[in-house]
Amino acid sequence: xxxxxxxxxxxxxxxxxxxxxxxxxxxxxxxxxxxxxLAVGWATSRPIxxxxxxxxxxxxxxxxxxxxxxxxxxxIFNLEAEVYGVAVIEDALRLGEINAAVIIPPxxxxxxxxxxxxxxxxxxxxxxxxxxxxxxxxxxxxxxREMGDRILVQRLGLQTEEFEGFIPSLRVWFNESLxxxxxxxxxxxxxxxxxxxxxxxxxxxxxxxxxxxxEHLLVMPFSTLELVIGKSxxxxxxxxxxxxxxxxxxxxxxGVPVRGSVALLLTLxxxxxxxxxxxxxxxxxxxxxxxxxxxxxxxxxLSDFMFTGYAAPVESMPQVIQWVANFIPAHHFLAIxxxxxxxxxxxxxxxxxxxxxxxxxxFIGGFSMRFVRRSLx
Amino acid sequence: MSxxxxxxxxxxxxxxxxxxxxxxxxxxxxxxxxxxxxxxxxTMDIQHVPIAxxxxxxxxxxxxxxxxxxxGDDLDLYAQVSSMEEIEALLxxxxxxxxxxxAPGFARDFRSLRGMPLQIIIDGTEPQSGAFAVxxxxxxxxxxxxxxxxxxxxxxxxxxxxxxPIDLRIRAWYNPSLKPRVDMIPGLISMVLGFPALSVALTxxxxxxxxxxxxxxxxxxxxxxxxxxxxxxxxxxxLVNVILIPLLAMLLFRIPFNGNFIVFFLxxxxxxxxxxxxxxxxxxxxxTQPAALALSFLxxxxxxxxxxxxxxxxxxxxxxxxxxALALPGTHYAIITRGVFLTGVGLDVLWPYGVxxxxxxxxxxxxxxxxxxxxxx
Numbered sequence: 163x164x165x166x167x168x169x170x171x172x173x174x175x176x177x178x179x180x181x182x183x184x185x186x187x188x189x190x191x192x193x194x195x196x197x198x199x200l201a202v203g204w205a206t207s208r209p210i211x212x213x214x215x216x217x218x219x220x221x222x223x224x225x226x227x228x229x230x231x232x233x234x235x236x237x238i239f240n241l242e243a244e245v246y247g248v249a250v251i252e253d254a255l256r257l258g259e260i261n262a263a264v265i266i267p268p269x270x271x272x273x274x275x276x277x278x279x280x281x282x283x284x285x286x287x288x289x290x291x292x293x294x295x296x297x298x299x300x301x302x303x304x305x306x307r308e309m310g311d312r313i314l315v316q317r318l319g320l321q322t323e324e325f326e327g328f329i330p331s332l333r334v335w336f337n338e339s340l341x342x343x344x345x346x347x348x349x350x351x352x353x354x355x356x357x358x359x360x361x362x363x364x365x366x367x368x369x370x371x372x373x374x375x376x377e378h379l380l381v382m383p384f385s386t387l388e389l390v391i392g393k394s395x396x397x398x399x400x401x402x403x404x405x406x407x408x409x410x411x412x413x414x415x416x417g418v419p420v421r422g423s424v425a426l427l428l429t430l431x432x433x434x435x436x437x438x439x440x441x442x443x444x445x446x447x448x449x450x451x452x453x454x455x456x457x458x459x460x461x462x463x464l465s466d467f468m469f470t471g472y473a474a475p476v477e478s479m480p481q482v483i484q485w486v487a488n489f490i491p492a493h494h495f496l497a498i499x500x501x502x503x504x505x506x507x508x509x510x511x512x513x514x515x516x517x518x519x520x521x522x523x524x525f526i527g528g529f530s531m532r533f534v535r536r537s538l539x
Numbered sequence: 540m541s542x543x544x545x546x547x548x549x550x551x552x553x554x555x556x557x558x559x560x561x562x563x564x565x566x567x568x569x570x571x572x573x574x575x576x577x578x579x580x581x582t583m584d585i586q587h588v589p590i591a592x593x594x595x596x597x598x599x600x601x602x603x604x605x606x607x608x609x610x611g612d613d614l615d616l617y618a619q620v621s622s623m624e625e626i627e628a629l630l631x632x633x634x635x636x637x638x639x640x641x642a643p644g645f646a647r648d649f650r651s652l653r654g655m656p657l658q659i660i661i662d663g664t665e666p667q668s669g670a671f672a673v674x675x676x677x678x679x680x681x682x683x684x685x686x687x688x689x690x691x692x693x694x695x696x697x698x699x700x701x702x703x704p705i706d707l708r709i710r711a712w713y714n715p716s717l718k719p720r721v722d723m724i725p726g727l728i729s730m731v732l733g734f735p736a737l738s739v740a741l742t743x744x745x746x747x748x749x750x751x752x753x754x755x756x757x758x759x760x761x762x763x764x765x766x767x768x769x770x771x772x773x774x775x776x777x778l779v780n781v782i783l784i785p786l787l788a789m790l791l792f793r794i795p796f797n798g799n800f801i802v803f804f805l806x807x808x809x810x811x812x813x814x815x816x817x818x819x820x821x822x823x824x825x826x827t828q829p830a831a832l833a834l835s836f837l838x839x840x841x842x843x844x845x846x847x848x849x850x851x852x853x854x855x856x857x858x859x860x861x862x863x864a865l866a867l868p869g870t871h872y873a874i875i876t877r878g879v880f881l882t883g884v885g886l887d888v889l890w891p892y893g894v895x896x897x898x899x900x901x902x903x904x905x906x907x908x909x910x911x912x913x914x915x916x
Contacts, residue, residue: 187830194837202841205860206851213854240854255712257888258874261852280706289714290881292722294852299709299717300674306705307681313704318692328680330657332673335630337663345664350845357836365829373748450559453741456832457565460737460840461573464730468580473850474719475667478583497633500664511632 169384173392177366188400191361195354196407202350203416207343210297215239216251216263223271229283229309233264236301251286261288262298274313336504343416348499349472351408352492356438357463359401361456363442366393367534368455376538386535394439401435421506427499430516434495437523441491444530447537469493494519540767544760548768552742556772566738570731570780571787577727578792581720585671589617591629591638598646608639608679614672626660636662637672649687713797713881721795724788725876726849729869732780732811733839735773736818737832743769743822744831762911766904769822770815777811778804788880797883806875806889809896813868814839816903823911843869871895 215233219226234241242260245251251263265284273279285302287295337344370376379389406428412418420427441462449455469476469490476487487493494515501507501515509516556563590609594601609616617635620626626638640658642648648655659676661669685702714721746752755765781804788794817839825831845851846860847869853861864870871892878884886893 187827187833190830191833194833198837198841201860201863202845205856205863206845208855210852210855213852256882256884258878258882261854274704280702280704282706282708285707285709287709287711287717289711289717290722290877291848291852292714292717292719293850294854295711295714296717299711300670303707306707307677307703310703310705317704328657328684329654330659330673330677330680333658333660334663334669335627335660337666340663340666342666345666354841361829361832361836369829451562452828453738453745454562454565456741456828457569457734457737459832460734460836461569463836464573464840464844465576465580467844468577471665473723474581474583475585475665477668478585479580480582480584483579483582501633504664505631507631 166388170388170392170395173384173389174395177393177396188362191358192400192404192407195358195404196411199347199350199354199408199411200415203343203347203412207341207346207416209238209342210294211238212240213238213262213294213298214242214260215298216242216245216254216260218245218248218251218263218265220268221266221270225271225274226266229266229270229305230264232305232309233302236305238297238301255286255288258288258290261291261294262286262302264302277317341417343412344418344504345500346472347412347416347418348503349467349470349496351405351412352470352496352499353463353467354408355401355405355435356466356492357459358404359397359435359438360442360445360459360463362397362400363394363439364445364449364455364459365452366397366443367446367538368449368452372452380538386531386538389538390443390531390534394443397439397442398432398435401439402432405431405435418503420503422502422508426508427502430495430498430502430512430519433516433519433523434491434498437491437519437526440523440527440530444526444533447530447533466490466492470496488518489522491519491522494522540761540764544764545768545771548755548760548765549771552769552772555742556776566734567776567779569734570777571783573731573734574724574727574784575787575791577731578720578724578787581723582792583667583719585668586612587615588613588637588668588672588675589635590614590672591618591620591626591635592616593620593623593626593638593640594645595643596641596645600646600649601641604641604645604649604680604683605639607683608676610679611675613675614679630660630662633662636665636668637676639676652688720792722877722881723849724792724794725880726847726873728781728784728876729810729814729847729872730840730843730849731784732777732807732872733814733835733843733869735777735780735811736814736821736839737835738776739769739773739815739818740821740825740831740835741828743819744825744828747826748828763908766819766907766911770812770819773815773818774808774811777815778808781807781811785880794880796880798879799885802886802889803876803879806872806879806893806896809893809900810868810872810875813896813900813903816900816907817868819907820903820910823907842867846870847873849873865895866899868896868899871899 217230217233219230233239248265254260255263263286267281267283270281273281283306285299287299289295334340367376370379413420445455445458449458469487470492476484476493497515498512501512556566592605594605605616608614618629629635630638638660640660642656645655657680659673661672663669711717746755785796785800785803789796818835821831821834821838825834846864847867848864853864853870856864875889875892878889
């Protein structure tokens with residue numbers, strides 16, 4: 163038994179010596195990853211603002227001006243200088259210079275002051291950028307509804323105190339300040355972590371094979387299992403340090419809370435790293451060259467990212483894709499991370515995801531061990 | 540520079556790719572395959588969002604209201620609950636995304652129109668469904684109010700002026716239903732075309748690892764010829780995907796292609812020149828393939844995903860990051876792809892982006908050439 167652990171240990175030492183001659187690679191991946199997470203998080207986890215908007219005001223009345231001021235006050239738009247013709251708007255849309263345009267008709271104020279008037283305000287959105295267009299649409303609708311409700315009250319001859327419609331109050335649980343960082347940065351962290359683990363796991367056997375040193379290892383008295391464990395220890399270590407480092411970045415730089423148990427989070431992160439590790443080992447023995455292995459790493463890393471809920475919630479995807487999502491470890495890990503970090507939930511809620519992760523791990527791990535055995539013998 | 544030598548390197552590189560069928564398939568089809576997967580994952584259709592209702596009023600009006608809210612396909616009544624604790628538990632487990640709380644006295648307030656408090660609670664860990672639900676609850680509530688108002692006013696003999704006074708006519712150009720997929724698929728082409736750049740970086744690092752670069756340098760081939768020869772096969776690989784991806788987008792995902800294909804093809808070639816320039820820089824600086832992969836991820840793929848304006852508008856980024864976004868070839872290419880696919884513009888509009896890409900390509904190639912010389916000398 164002792165001899166067995168000694169052998170594994172000596173293998174790990176060998177891996178570390180390899181890493182020492184290339185010491186900068188893990189360091190670079192760790193530091194580089196954390197810095198990049200910081201930069202991207204800083205740039206993109208903020209409310210949408212500053213969207214270029216054009217207003218064509220045919221009316222130029224007090225009412226129309228107050229409409230424009232209300233639009234401005236939403237702080238979402240960057241109002242372009244006043245325009246005097248539809249052609250300007252059409253050109254700007256074609257050139258992609260604006261996200262939205264609002265056209266106020268000449269009869270805006272007169273229609274509004276007549277008892278049954280309904281001025282038609284045209285809104286043109288640039289659908290070639292759907293995310294800012296949707297944000298612009300929501301803001302414009304909000305302003306219109308608010309102004310419309312006020313006028314409606316006046317028309318019906320009611321006192322403002324006498325009449326009020328719904329008073330919606332919105333409470334956002336688990337993310338009271340509606341900070342975008344709370345849901346974007348964990349997904350970005352997940353992508354970076356998966357990529358780091360896959361990279362180091364994938365290079366373990368491919369590299370030795372390509373450089374012809376695998377034969378040396380195989381003639382030594384190691385069992386396959388010892389070989390795999392020895393190779394895996396440095397990978398797990400790098401992955402785990404990476405996770406802690408990036409968790410620190412999301413927590414201290416972006417205020418992502420840790421409401422649940424830190425110990426549980428670290429344990430499950432460890433499990434997740436093991437699952438990704440077995441995926442990486444499988445790539446490592448299946449690929450003939452490093453080139454193949456690394457293309458596969460990049461493809462897997464990027465496609466798994468689609469299941470972390472960054473671009474779209476998995477629940478809104480087609481049924482087949484939702485079914486596929488169950489087999490993606492990153493999908494379960496993100497659910498676990500969001501649960502522990504933001505909701506403060508524990509095993510009593512998260513167990514299905516944990517179970518899925520473990521089953522996937524055993525399955526992929528078993529497969530990759532068989533593959534490793536076969537391809538090494 | 541002799542075309543004969545360049546061609547010799549090209550032939551050697553193509554032989555490398557062709558030598559092994561699995562490498563060939565991977566190198567050639569990675570971008571299109573990833574695009575296929577992401578296209579499906581982006582087919583989001585938020586519907587049937589589960590909602591819980593806590594009705595403190597227990598009146599027929601409040602029941603009618605809940606009926607109206609959940610009448611369509613958009614919001615599904617998941618549970619009628621009787622306490623806030625139940626809502627909390629359901630949100631924790633992720634069984635509902637939204638909860639609606641109707642205060643006691645809802646029916647009374649509604650009859651006298653004195654402001655009905657309507658509390659909406661959303662799960663802040665998944666903002667898309669939350670925002671969707673808030674919007675739809677708002678619409679339904681307004682409908683409900685207008686119906687009640689019409690009935691009341693009708694009884695009083697007032698039939699005019701009870702609809703929303705401002706008539707918003709919304710049109711979204713280029714993407715009438717504002718589907719994110721329609722603009723994201725063209726946008727993401729810039730990201731998947733990072734694969735040829737990764738390949739070129741890997742092959743350069745491969746030559747360095749195996750010491751074959753020295754052999755090449757001993758031949759009369761100049762460094763510029765070598766770099767160009769390395770690049771050309773991967774430009775061709777990229778161009779194959781430039782033909783395949785629009786076909787995929789049009790036939791499978793029904794994305795319109797309104798522009799000119801020749802323009803798209805030409806500008807894509809310029810983009811490939813720029814992005815492969817980045818790949819060459821990485822290959823020149825990194826001595827091993829794992830290092831080349833790590834740097835490609837940090838410089839090409841990660842920023843290519845988040846910083847090129849596909850998911851988050853560049854206008855909303857902080858100034859410094861906007862500058863960084865402009866230094867990425869993907870930012871300009873995303874404008875080009877959305878332009879030719881959706882807006883249908885031609886070279887008259889897109890030439891500045893093409894010029895920017897060509898400029899970036901020349902700069903990247905210059906850097907690669909300069910340091911290639913130094914690092915081997």
